[in-house]
Amino acid sequence: MFGLGAPExxxxxxxxxxxxxxxxxxxxxxxxxxxxxxxxxxxKGADDKNTIEAETKEKSKDEA
Structure with missing residues (x-):
């Protein structure tokens, strides 16, 4: 991970x-x-929120 071994x-x-x-x-x-x-x-919540917002914007564009 950070180059840490057992002695460190x-x-x-x-x-x-x-x-x-x-x-x-x-x-x-x-x-x-x-x-x-x-x-x-x-x-994870931020990723889910961004996905939901993107889907909402996509639906709005489809309806217009």
């Missing part, structure tokens, strides 16, 4: 443990996952 991910996890502690990491992971899900759903 392990280093990031260790830094996260040192900074936030083991009790906070699950909360941070949960918040990060929720943010990604919301972003994907918003992106």
């Amino acid at each position: 991910l392990i280093l990031i996890l260790i830094i996260g443990l040192v900074i936030f502690g083991p009790g906070r990491l699950p909360d941070i992971g949960k918040a990060f996952g929720k943010s990604i899900r919301e972003f994907k759903s918003a992106e």
Whole structure:
């Protein structure tokens, strides 16, 4: 994805443990996952909205 291998991910996890502690990491992971899900759903919703608007404009042109 970003050229991150196992050693880099392990280093990031260790830094996260040192900074936030083991009790906070699950909360941070949960918040990060929720943010990604919301972003994907918003992106999908925008695509659906654009499709609906395009179809509506197309129907309007056909009727005229």
